[in-house]
Amino acid sequence: MPTLDAVQPALLRRLEAFRLTVRNIHWSNRLGGRFVIKRRGSSIEFADYMPYTPGDDIRAIDWNLYARLDRLYVRTYHEEVELAVEIIIDATESMRLPSPKKFARACELAACMTHLSLAAGHHARIGWIAPGAMAPSPWLVRRGEFGRVEKMMAAVKAGGSVAFDQWMTRAVATRRMRGGQAIVLSDWMIRPAELFAGLNQLIRRRVEVKVIQIISPEELDPARLVQGGVVVDSETGATHELGYRPEELRDAVREHNESVARFCKRNGMAFVQHRLNEPLDELLFRSLPAHGFIEPLH
Amino acid sequence: MGAMPMTFLAPMAGAWLASLPVLVWLWRLASSSKRTTLPSLVPFERLVRRAAHRRTRMPINLLFWLQAAALALLALAMTQPLWPAHRVRTVLLVLDTSASMQAKSDGRTMWDEAKKLAWRRIAAGGRRERFALVGSVPVASPLAEPTADRAQLRAALDSLAPVDRSGNLALAARIGRGLLRARPDATVVVTDEPAPERAASDRAPQSAPVEVLSVGKPLPNAAIVGVDTREPLCAASESQIAVTVQNFADQPQNVAVSISQQGRVLSRQTRLLAPGASEPLRFDVPQAGGEYDVQLVAGHNTLAADDHATVVMRGRAALPVMVASDSQRFIDTVGRWLDACANITWQPQHLGDASASSMRLDGDSAQRVVVTDRPDLAEQAPVAMLFARAGSADRPTAVQWLVETAHPVSEYLESLDVVPTLLARDAADAGGEPMVWGLIRGQRLPLVTSVTGRGRRMVRLAFDPAGPESVAPVLVFLNSLRWLSGLQASATTGEPLIVGPFAAGAVRVRAPDGRTSTVNTESGWVRYEATDRAGRYEFSQGSVRVERVVNFVDPVESNLLARPSTLKLESAPAAHETVEATREQQPMMRWLLRLIAIVLLAEWLLYATRLARRPA
Numbered sequence: 001m002p003t004l005d006a007v008q009p010a011l012l013r014r015l016e017a018f019r020l021t022v023r024n025i026h027w028s029n030r031l032g033g034r035f036v037i038k039r040r041g042s043s044i045e046f047a048d049y050m051p052y053t054p055g056d057d058i059r060a061i062d063w064n065l066y067a068r069l070d071r072l073y074v075r076t077y078h079e080e081v082e083l084a085v086e087i088i089i090d091a092t093e094s095m096r097l098p099s100p101k102k103f104a105r106a107c108e109l110a111a112c113m114t115h116l117s118l119a120a121g122h123h124a125r126i127g128w129i130a131p132g133a134m135a136p137s138p139w140l141v142r143r144g145e146f147g148r149v150e151k152m153m154a155a156v157k158a159g160g161s162v163a164f165d166q167w168m169t170r171a172v173a174t175r176r177m178r179g180g181q182a183i184v185l186s187d188w189m190i191r192p193a194e195l196f197a198g199l200n201q202l203i204r205r206r207v208e209v210k211v212i213q214i215i216s217p218e219e220l221d222p223a224r225l226v227q228g229g230v231v232v233d234s235e236t237g238a239t240h241e242l243g244y245r246p247e248e249l250r251d252a253v254r255e256h257n258e259s260v261a262r263f264c265k266r267n268g269m270a271f272v273q274h275r276l277n278e279p280l281d282e283l284l285f286r287s288l289p290a291h292g293f294i295e296p297l298h
Numbered sequence: 299m300g301a302m303p304m305t306f307l308a309p310m311a312g313a314w315l316a317s318l319p320v321l322v323w324l325w326r327l328a329s330s331s332k333r334t335t336l337p338s339l340v341p342f343e344r345l346v347r348r349a350a351h352r353r354t355r356m357p358i359n360l361l362f363w364l365q366a367a368a369l370a371l372l373a374l375a376m377t378q379p380l381w382p383a384h385r386v387r388t389v390l391l392v393l394d395t396s397a398s399m400q401a402k403s404d405g406r407t408m409w410d411e412a413k414k415l416a417w418r419r420i421a422a423g424g425r426r427e428r429f430a431l432v433g434s435v436p437v438a439s440p441l442a443e444p445t446a447d448r449a450q451l452r453a454a455l456d457s458l459a460p461v462d463r464s465g466n467l468a469l470a471a472r473i474g475r476g477l478l479r480a481r482p483d484a485t486v487v488v489t490d491e492p493a494p495e496r497a498a499s500d501r502a503p504q505s506a507p508v509e510v511l512s513v514g515k516p517l518p519n520a521a522i523v524g525v526d527t528r529e530p531l532c533a534a535s536e537s538q539i540a541v542t543v544q545n546f547a548d549q550p551q552n553v554a555v556s557i558s559q560q561g562r563v564l565s566r567q568t569r570l571l572a573p574g575a576s577e578p579l580r581f582d583v584p585q586a587g588g589e590y591d592v593q594l595v596a597g598h599n600t601l602a603a604d605d606h607a608t609v610v611m612r613g614r615a616a617l618p619v620m621v622a623s624d625s626q627r628f629i630d631t632v633g634r635w636l637d638a639c640a641n642i643t644w645q646p647q648h649l650g651d652a653s654a655s656s657m658r659l660d661g662d663s664a665q666r667v668v669v670t671d672r673p674d675l676a677e678q679a680p681v682a683m684l685f686a687r688a689g690s691a692d693r694p695t696a697v698q699w700l701v702e703t704a705h706p707v708s709e710y711l712e713s714l715d716v717v718p719t720l721l722a723r724d725a726a727d728a729g730g731e732p733m734v735w736g737l738i739r740g741q742r743l744p745l746v747t748s749v750t751g752r753g754r755r756m757v758r759l760a761f762d763p764a765g766p767e768s769v770a771p772v773l774v775f776l777n778s779l780r781w782l783s784g785l786q787a788s789a790t791t792g793e794p795l796i797v798g799p800f801a802a803g804a805v806r807v808r809a810p811d812g813r814t815s816t817v818n819t820e821s822g823w824v825r826y827e828a829t830d831r832a833g834r835y836e837f838s839q840g841s842v843r844v845e846r847v848v849n850f851v852d853p854v855e856s857n858l859l860a861r862p863s864t865l866k867l868e869s870a871p872a873a874h875e876t877v878e879a880t881r882e883q884q885p886m887m888r889w890l891l892r893l894i895a896i897v898l899l900a901e902w903l904l905y906a907t908r909l910a911r912r913p914a
Contacts, residue, residue: 094337097335097337098336187338189337189338191340218911222336222341224908224911225336230332231333231335231339232335233336233339234338235338236339240339240342244345248345249342249345252341252342253341256340257341
């Protein structure tokens with residue numbers, strides 16, 4: 001069970017100088033927020049005139065314009081919506097290996113993203129990619145609700161195996177994901193096809209996806225883990241007698257990671273790779289702004 | 299160890315070598331049974347598809363290679379290999395142990411400096427040089443064979459000490475090479491003598507380099523360079539001790555010589571000697587005889603060994619003389635001369651018609667002065683006077699005597715004038731040191747010569763005393779006889795002592811420095827040659843006890859101001875000396891075991907590091 005020891009108040013205060021980078025706002029987000037969208041809505045901000053059609057609210061008819069032009073026009077107003085931020089953490093077995101620190105770091109990062117969202121007045125929800133029907137957290141709206149995050153994190157234990165694309169198909173349907181942002185934290189040790197299929201589900205629902213890969217140095221240099229013999233896939237249980245030169249293993253991991261990064265770039269997703277030997281604040285205040293995840297307030 | 303060849307047939311080496319395949323099999327077994335859980339095999343799916351099955355079974359592990367290296371090194375160590383041989387230079391270290399090395403300067407003797415210098419040279423040699431040590435006097439090596447062992451060399455160096463004798467470095471170096479049975483790569487001579495000048499021919503490439511390490515500096519000295527006794531034989535004269543002293547300083551100095559007996563000073567004389575000057579001092583002593591100590595005192599005096607001497611005088615004891623010849627006429631003539639002196643007791647030995655090869659002196663001739671006209675008989679006796687017999691063709695000739703004043707005998711020859719004598723045919727060829735010369739038909743020929751050294755004194759007279767036309771120079775004869783009798787007063791270092799009589803068997807000898815040794819005698823007369831120290835030598839056999847005194851008298855050794863070099867640089871090795879290429883092989887075992895330990899330590903560290911980094 002991960003703890004959020006690294007998420008200290010001082011770190012959170014520093015984090016409040018930043019905000020999530022938002023590229024697109026869609027109508028599908030929750031209403032009543034501070035993001036104005038190009039949709040006739042109910043805000044007080046005037047947008048444009050439109051010819052009256054039967055069914056329009058006759059209270060919106062501009063009678064002064066009718067007097068001048070002898071035609072019926074209705075006034076339209078901009079819609080204002082809230083940004084819904086889905087924070088999705090990979091909680092499968094691979095996140096426990098080669099060290100439990102990997103899942104713990106994912107939880108710490110998720111907590112930081114949650115705090116950033118709540119500080120900016122967004123709605124945030126945390127979900128876990130895990131086998132079974134693990135429900136996501138309720139929508140967190142107020143900053144005071146951040147205290148619940150630690151309890152939620154402590155209750156989660158990584159383990160099991162899940163097909164990412166299937167999980168995502170189910171999640172977007174059941175959680176009615178549409179618009180907003182999704183920050184997905186995983187080691188991305190899954191087949192590229194599953195990854196593409198899963199993330200495409202979000203793209204199709206106009207969700208702005210941000211991808212963080214958390215990986216240990218040993219995974220980048222597998223020769224430090226594999227000393228010959230039989231290797232076992234932690235999630236599928238598949239075995240293989242693996243005996244290659246260290247550089248061959250390194251190249252294989254590098255090629256896989258590059259395919260993930262390439263896909264994200266091609267689809268306009270922010271992507272960052274975080275190594276476990278990199279300090280958390282280094283990621284938060286250097287890597288994430290540099291890769292378009294967050295931006296300074298001023 | 300050095301000759302043992304490297305072999306893989308050693309059983310232990312074979313066993314360890316055979317363990318290498320076992321290690322490979324164990325690793326393959328471990329690799330096939332070992333299970334490592336990875337987060338995912340997805341990144342390696344493409345790699346697995348294209349990999350050969352054979353390669354997947356090969357272990358990828360530095361630990362394996364370290365263990366294999368340790369096993370291979372162990373197998374190599376069991377073969378007892380040797381380092382590639384490197385040549386070890388053999389250095390002959392000749393240390394000057396002559397008397398002059400006892401000279402003191404600034405509180406330290408030249409010998410102390412020489413040992414320090416020699417040790418420094420040995421230390422500089424490292425492992426690439428082995429040393430053979432040879433002392434110059436007596437020429438002997440304290441080491442059985444050349445060695446590079448520092449402890450052995452230190453002990454050998456400490457066992458050497460200077461003695462009261464002069465030495466010859468060239469001889470010592472030659473004998474040292476002989477002991478080595480090979481030409482050394484280098485010869486190092488540590489001495490107080492200056493380095494000899496190298497001739498152009500000595501720069502030949504085949505010559506072994508000679509390194510001369512000179513110690514000390516020119517030092518002033520004063521020394522007793524001669525001690526003799528004059529005892530009355532046939533004339534009423536006083537007993538005298540003649541002491542010759544010399545100033546070896548570069549400035550004039552007062553030299554005082556005192557004669558004492560049993561601690562009581564009998565006489566004392568002081569002379570101011572110019573630089574390099576010598577002067578004989580005569581001391582009248584009572585005719586009662588006994589031992590007399592001679593002591594020299596001077597202001598600038600750095601060598602103590604030449605400041606003291608002991609002489610023994612017999613007083614009025616009779617001088618035993620043996621006249622041996624196959625000519626009765628010779629015996630009669632010499633007998634008449636001897637009869638004139640009451641203190642001489644003589645006995646004739648007529649050899650009759652015996653052939654030269656069978657002529658032998660009587661057993662007691664060793665303690666008598668032998669007067670003879672037979673060269674072969676003179677050679678047998680330690681003290682002898684040899685007259686030359688002239689042939690029938692010779693004629694009586696008038697001779698003008700020319701006297702060499704440096705010799706003690708010459709003191710009695712000044713009154714001689716032109717005398718007719720019958721010269722020997724081989725007068726011009728007489729060996730030894732000329733004492734009296736004769737002008738014969740305008741030609742300068744030695745008439746009287748003396749031979750001293752190696753425990754012998756001999757006077758050769760180049761005239762026939764029994765010749766009918768000769769005028770017998772009796773005074774020359776008697777003075778020469780008195781000089782011959784002086785041999786008994788004392789001996790000098792390096793000369794053998796002939797002591798007796800004893801019963802046949804072992805005789806114990808106690809040297810002045812306390813060393814004791816045993817010599818065996820069959821004839822009853824002991825010839826003891828190890829007279830390296832000045833002082834009293836004690837010969838004992840049961841209740842029989844004989845003492846002999848040995849003095850150190852050597853003007854060359856006493857002259858510390860201008861030391862001549864006795865070292866001769868030889869340009870080429872002697873025919874029997876061959877260059878032996880000595881190669882010393884060092885066993886590799888110790889280094890291999892250290893390397894194995896390092897490999898195993900590295901393997902353990904690597905294993906421990908990986909174990910610590912492995913996730914729980």
